[in-house]
Amino acid sequence: MLDKRASIRAVGAILMVGSVVLGMTACGGSSSDSVKVGLITKTDSNPFFVKIREAAKAQADKDGAELVALAGAFDGDNEGQVAAIENMVGQGVKGILITPNSSTGVLDAIKKARDAGVVVIALDTATDPEDAVDATFATDNKAAGVSQGKWVRAALGGKPPQVVMLDGTPGGTVDTFRHDGFLEGFGITNDSPEIVGQENTNGDQTKAQTAMENILSRAPSINALYTINEPAAAGAYQAISSANRTAQITIGSIDGSCTGIADVKSGKVGGTVLQFPAKMAELGVQAVVQFAKDGTKPSGFNDTGSMLVTDKPFPGIESKDTAWGEQNCW
Structure with a gap:
């Protein structure tokens, strides 16, 4: 199990470097004090999560922030998401947006991130309990x-x-x-x-x-x-x-x-x-940037609608x- 975790973290670190470089290139360069926003989706292949990533990237570019995007290896990959949270905290992100594979399995890692001063927002999938994160932007x-x-x-x-x-x-x-x-x-x-x-x-x-x-x-x-x-x-x-x-x-x-x-x-x-996955991502990125700007934290469950x-x-x-x-x- 330890070898497996180490392997997952190593892969996560490689993916994260690629994400950061992508964000810098898209913005035409970035300063050392630009806001880093972390995004962790359940997978990187499901079209729903692809849309979340694309929308988060576009909003981060618009706000002059960097997006660090990682994903679980498969739907249900809780261990990979835990490793991604730990990596992102080490990279100095101001906030993490996460669609948790397990609504309870990532709670310890989320608590450590919040204790380190990182705002954590659930997208699409609420944690259990819901207040384990600062806020949730999701469909009811x-x-x-x-x-x-x-x-x-x-x-x-x-x-x-x-x-x-x-x-x-x-x-x-x-x-x-x-x-x-x-x-x-x-x-x-x-x-x-x-x-x-x-x-x-x-x-x-x-x-x-x-x-x-x-x-x-x-x-x-x-x-x-x-x-x-x-x-x-x-x-x-x-x-x-x-x-x-x-x-x-x-x-x-x-x-x-x-x-x-x-x-x-x-x-x-x-x-x-x-x-409306794009709305979830856009609101999440905006909330992290606002937190980095003046310390205002989002809160509660925010319904992004459905039809x-x-x-x-x-x-x-x-x-x-x-x-x-x-x-x-x-």
Whole structure:
């Protein structure tokens, strides 16, 4: 375990150097007293986190700051994120923006960072407890889950529901809030007999496809599908399409990527809840720069909003169509 941690830290240090150089180049050089802003995402491949990184970089450039960007090696890589926090504190960042892979696993490292005078802000994923960080800029993920659940239930009409839950990664507040919100919106509980299958996918398309293939083989009458995010929805759709059951199963999701909106427009996914990751990143960077300027710290949970996007609206469920989604996707 010690060798593994050392290896992760070494890789993190190399990535961090590259990030700092990138920030200096983009700004045309930087002074020794420029503000360093750290960003740690769950992965560097998921389009959602790519958008966060791009938006944070653009805002840092606009504010004359340097962005130091790192990511976990995979969704659930808590150890890599802990190492990244420690590295960033050593680099003298004024603030760290983090989308924690585990809402509890990074708490000790966050406390050490805050004790060292670094402001820490959670983006997208709240810590548990929430006040382990100075502030959170994120989607109200329970509300997003409720929107998905209400829409999927309405789309079934009067059909007796047989629901599958394709969850994300255990231990993350995003996963818990979206899951619980969907159940609330749909009108069932974890113990309801309407749930005929449930798998963790880490929000990964390939894992979701495999999980859905396995579930379809043992629960052929599924008609409603909750997905943690759009990559999971895309993977599930591949399995459903291969089984010739696309007309049978209603798929709901959450994200709002342009790819996801295209899947809604084409009918692969019935509806998705669009988030605003760029807003999370921009507000986070602005807060760190403000803290560096005058010591003002952000606080509390700050909802960055969400909106259900579907071309099949139902009365009483707020939504926008895919034309709007195409104008606001990321």
